[in-house]
Amino acid sequence: MAKLTEANIAREANSSSFERGYSYYQDGYVLEITQRGEQLTAEVEGSGYRPYQVQVTVQSGKIVSANCSCPYDWGGYCKHIVATLLHYIHEPSTIERQTPLTTLLADLTAEQLKQLIIQVAAENLDFVRAIERERQWTKVLPT
Known part of the structure; x- marks a missing residue:
C-alpha cells in the first residue's frame, strides 16, 4: 500500500495554499479530526465565524476526493484540506477512529x-x- 506524503499533498495544492495549510497544521487549527473507514472529516479554524468542514477520502495512500466548506476556488486544495492531510500523516494517533457507516448499518x-x-x-x-x-x-x- 502506498503511503500518503507531504509531496503528494503539495502536488495537489498551489504553493501558497500548501504553505498556509502547513502553518494552520502547526498552529493547531485542525480542531477535530475523525476517520471512518476511508473517510476523514475535520473541523478546521479559518477566517469564518465557524470552523470549516473538511471531508477527504483516502484509499491505499491516495487522495480520492477532498472537499471543504470554505469559499476557496483558485485551483488545488485549500489550506484547510492541506492542514487536515498534514495532521493525518503526522499525528495519526490523535485521530478519532469510528466504525464505518456500512458496518454500523449492516445488520x-x-x-x-x-x-x-x-x-x-x-x-x-x-x-x-x-x-x-x-x-x-x-x-x-x-x-
Missing part, C-alpha cells in the same frame, strides 16, 4: 433503517434536504 432490517432515517431527519433539516436531492437524482438516472 439493521429495512424497517429499522427506515425508522432510523425518520428519526435523524426529524432532528436535522440538512439531512432531509440531502435525501430530497438524492431522490431527485434517482428519478432522472436511467435504470
Whole structure:
C-alpha cells in the first residue's frame, strides 16, 4: 500500500495554499479530526465565524476526493484540506477512529433503517434536504 506524503499533498495544492495549510497544521487549527473507514472529516479554524468542514477520502495512500466548506476556488486544495492531510500523516494517533457507516448499518432490517432515517431527519433539516436531492437524482438516472 502506498503511503500518503507531504509531496503528494503539495502536488495537489498551489504553493501558497500548501504553505498556509502547513502553518494552520502547526498552529493547531485542525480542531477535530475523525476517520471512518476511508473517510476523514475535520473541523478546521479559518477566517469564518465557524470552523470549516473538511471531508477527504483516502484509499491505499491516495487522495480520492477532498472537499471543504470554505469559499476557496483558485485551483488545488485549500489550506484547510492541506492542514487536515498534514495532521493525518503526522499525528495519526490523535485521530478519532469510528466504525464505518456500512458496518454500523449492516445488520439493521429495512424497517429499522427506515425508522432510523425518520428519526435523524426529524432532528436535522440538512439531512432531509440531502435525501430530497438524492431522490431527485434517482428519478432522472436511467435504470
